[in-house]
Amino acid sequence: MDITAPTIILTLVWGVAIGCVYILLATGLNLIFGVMKLVNFAHGQLLMLSAFLTWTISVASGMNAYLAIIVSMIVVALLGVGVERLTFRRVLGTDKLNEIFVSLGLIYIFENAAMLIWGPQPKQIVSPFSGMSLALPGVSITYDRIIAVVVVVAALAAFGVLIKKTKIGLAMRATSQRNTTAMLMGINVEKIYMITFAIGAALAAVAGGLYGIIFSFDYQVGAMPTIIAFAIIIMGGLGSIKGAIVGGLLYGIAEQLATLFLGGIWGSAVAFALLIVVLVIRPNGIFGEKGE
Amino acid sequence: MTLKQQLTKLVRSKSFLFMIAVFAVLALLPIFISDNFFLTVLTLITIFSIYAASWNFLANSGQGSLGHALFLGVGGFASAIIGSSIATATANLLGSTQLPVGALSVTIQILSLLLGGLLSAGIGLLIGLACVRLKAWYLAMVTFGFSVIAATLSSQFDAITQGINGFPTTTLVTRGFPFYILVLSFAIVSIAAMYIITKSRMGMAFKAIHGNEPEAKMIGINTAKYKLIAFVISTFFAGIAGGLYAYFIRLIDNSVFSPLNSFTPLIMTVIGGLGTVVGPIIGTVFLVSIQQLLALPSVVDSLRASLGPLFPEVSNVGAPLGFLIIGIILLVIVIFLPKGLVSLPQKSKTMMPRIQKLVKRISSKFKRKKPK
Numbered sequence: 001m002d003i004t005a006p007t008i009i010l011t012l013v014w015g016v017a018i019g020c021v022y023i024l025l026a027t028g029l030n031l032i033f034g035v036m037k038l039v040n041f042a043h044g045q046l047l048m049l050s051a052f053l054t055w056t057i058s059v060a061s062g063m064n065a066y067l068a069i070i071v072s073m074i075v076v077a078l079l080g081v082g083v084e085r086l087t088f089r090r091v092l093g094t095d096k097l098n099e100i101f102v103s104l105g106l107i108y109i110f111e112n113a114a115m116l117i118w119g120p121q122p123k124q125i126v127s128p129f130s131g132m133s134l135a136l137p138g139v140s141i142t143y144d145r146i147i148a149v150v151v152v153v154a155a156l157a158a159f160g161v162l163i164k165k166t167k168i169g170l171a172m173r174a175t176s177q178r179n180t181t182a183m184l185m186g187i188n189v190e191k192i193y194m195i196t197f198a199i200g201a202a203l204a205a206v207a208g209g210l211y212g213i214i215f216s217f218d219y220q221v222g223a224m225p226t227i228i229a230f231a232i233i234i235m236g237g238l239g240s241i242k243g244a245i246v247g248g249l250l251y252g253i254a255e256q257l258a259t260l261f262l263g264g265i266w267g268s269a270v271a272f273a274l275l276i277v278v279l280v281i282r283p284n285g286i287f288g289e290k291g292e
Numbered sequence: 293m294t295l296k297q298q299l300t301k302l303v304r305s306k307s308f309l310f311m312i313a314v315f316a317v318l319a320l321l322p323i324f325i326s327d328n329f330f331l332t333v334l335t336l337i338t339i340f341s342i343y344a345a346s347w348n349f350l351a352n353s354g355q356g357s358l359g360h361a362l363f364l365g366v367g368g369f370a371s372a373i374i375g376s377s378i379a380t381a382t383a384n385l386l387g388s389t390q391l392p393v394g395a396l397s398v399t400i401q402i403l404s405l406l407l408g409g410l411l412s413a414g415i416g417l418l419i420g421l422a423c424v425r426l427k428a429w430y431l432a433m434v435t436f437g438f439s440v441i442a443a444t445l446s447s448q449f450d451a452i453t454q455g456i457n458g459f460p461t462t463t464l465v466t467r468g469f470p471f472y473i474l475v476l477s478f479a480i481v482s483i484a485a486m487y488i489i490t491k492s493r494m495g496m497a498f499k500a501i502h503g504n505e506p507e508a509k510m511i512g513i514n515t516a517k518y519k520l521i522a523f524v525i526s527t528f529f530a531g532i533a534g535g536l537y538a539y540f541i542r543l544i545d546n547s548v549f550s551p552l553n554s555f556t557p558l559i560m561t562v563i564g565g566l567g568t569v570v571g572p573i574i575g576t577v578f579l580v581s582i583q584q585l586l587a588l589p590s591v592v593d594s595l596r597a598s599l600g601p602l603f604p605e606v607s608n609v610g611a612p613l614g615f616l617i618i619g620i621i622l623l624v625i626v627i628f629l630p631k632g633l634v635s636l637p638q639k640s641k642t643m644m645p646r647i648q649k650l651v652k653r654i655s656s657k658f659k660r661k662k663p664k
Contacts, residue, residue, distance in 0.1 A: 039429045041429075041432075087623055087627065090627045091626060091627065094630070095630075096427075096429070097351065097356045097566075098626055098630065099429075100356055100358070100429065100432055100558075101558070101562050101622065101626045102623060102626055102627075104555055104558065104559065104619075104622065105619045105620070105622035105623035105626065106619070106623070107619070108555075108615050108616065108618055108619025108622065109616055109619035109620060109623070111615070112612040112613070112615040112616040112619065113616060115606065115612040116603045116605075116606055116609065116612050116613065116616070117603065117605070118605055119603075119604075119605025119606050120605075120606070121605070223551065227433065227436065227437070227440075230429075230433055231433075234430070234433070269440060269441045269444035269445075272437035272438075272440050272441050273437075273441060275433065275434070275437055276422065276434050276437050276438070279422075279426060279430055279433075279434055280422045280425075
């Protein structure tokens with residue numbers, strides 16, 4: 001395959017669009033970590049469930065796929081509340097390994113429930129703009145990818161406003177700094193945990209809907225994005241939202257370039273090699289603080 | 293304590309006797325139940341007991357690996373390749389066209405397994421060096437990453453590993469009962485060795501690191517050194533389990549590196565009881581039994597008949613249903629029985645008075661109501 005300027009531009013655009021989906025997932029994961037000091041390895045499975053839900057809603061009711069994402073977002077946020085209350089809350093503050101075990105149990109449950117309900121065949125959400133693309137000289141970009149970027153920017157902006165400007169956001173920031181002091185200040189920490197998890201799940205759900213429109217997906221699709229989101233967070237520094245955005249864009253572009261130059265199999269291996277190198281040199285991430 | 297004292301203490305301890313009893317029963321079981329399927333399942337359980345025990349050993353030092361499949365795979369590929377090449381070389385040396393048989397083949401098999409374990413431990417040493425500074429989920433992620441990279445590499449260097457089509461193992465020890473006895477002896481030695489280490493001074497250091505790493509460092513434990521040692525020992529036994537697994541499934545391919553194989557020992561250990569000797573074994577028996585039960589043709593057929601209409605998209609309901617059940621069991625155990633199935637008798641002892649009280653209260657209510 002010869003590599004021309006348009007191919008590289010197209011690769012970069014793809015990288016940005018995919019990076020945006022990862023950023024959304026990473027932001028949710030990051031938020032949950034920042035506030036609850038908990039890593040939910042089953043976060044990508046929420047993305048997978050949301051993709052299936054969006055697919056089902058848009059097929060069953062003929063709703064516009066982008067509207068269906070909103071419905072699925074609400075459902076997944078409620079699911080997140082349930083998951084937090086029934087499982088993570090009970091192991092919070094015990095051995096850190098327990099959180100990994102609970103996540104693993106959730107992964108098994110979500111993946112196999114999805115497999116039972118929707119079957120093993122890959123699916124793709126049909127968006128109202130499928131097949132249409134913006135033609136620029138040399139390259140053409142599908143509308144869906146452009147919309148994905150716009151949706152992500154909008155979602156992140158809304159998220160930023162929520163964190164920085166509202167009372168709940170203030171309570172979340174206080175809890176993330178020190179939950180015991182937050183409790184003394186009259187903040188209902190358990191309620192904040194619940195809201196945090198719901199917001200994280202909702203962000204994952206939006207990412208899932210966009211993912212399902214851009215790519216085809218099956219019940220196993222959640223694993224890789226979780227790991228990528230985790231890699232992004234680690235590279236960008238745990239708890240840092242800006243770091244996650246920079247990391248996400250860098251990762252999306254790097255993955256697409258690796259696929260372009262080295263071939264598809266190398267995409268994930270290169271990503272992991274990067275993650276491992278970063279962690280070996282800086283065990284707390286690039287911008288990560290010492291602590292925990 | 294000298295080694296001799298340790299050994300005498302070990303031989304006198306209760307759990308050691310229990311272990312010997314279990315293994316004696318396991319060794320004799322196939323004689324009474326001469327069912328081929330049963331023997332296969334039993335062999336599988338024994339192999340995975342070693343694997344789960346090796347994971348448990350590592351977790352005992354506070355390191356939770358999510359990439360142990362890497363070592364299972366390295367051990368598997370290495371033993372299979374080394375075993376078959378030694379066998380051919382020996383045959384050439386003896387000037388015969390047939391592969392060696394009898395005691396010689398058993399020796400070759402054991403040698404190949406040990407070499408596979410050593411290679412796995414060597415790679416474990418390198419990866420461990422990268423991992424000693426990492427904690428909890430960082431470590432989990434990095435070990436997981438290494439297993440993904442291993443899968444990619446083994447498919448890229450297909451000429452050596454034949455990862456895509458699979459590497460057929462040479463049959464050295466006769467399949468069936470003799471192979472089972474080989475696996476069982478390896479399991480006894482491996483699990484006993486890990487147990488002895490856990491009970492030794494070194495094992496106490498592991499426990500201290502698991503409990504609180506900064507504190508362990510403060511009282512003068514070289515945490516990095518001990519974590520690395522735990523990593524190497526654990527990967528050695530995981531490699532041996534991998535070698536046995538390769539000979540068991542006869543054809544080892546890329547799929548051995550799948551995340552599922554990394555998660556299995558974790559689930560087995562946690563369900564059975566983290567940090568105990570018997571826990572991983574109980575968990576293995578439990579998990580393999582569920583999976584094999586749901587894979588039985590008669591069960592598959594009845595499930596298809598009963599649940600098939602509910603899930604029209606899936607042809608075989610058994611496999612995902614099994615994993616779903618395992619996931620639920622894992623959650624329930626982590627939340628309600630954090631010490632695993634091993635602690636069930638103890639837990640039920642403390643729960644018993646409460647249940648009796650409850651029963652009494654309910655029955656007394658009934659008694660009061662009856663006169664009316």
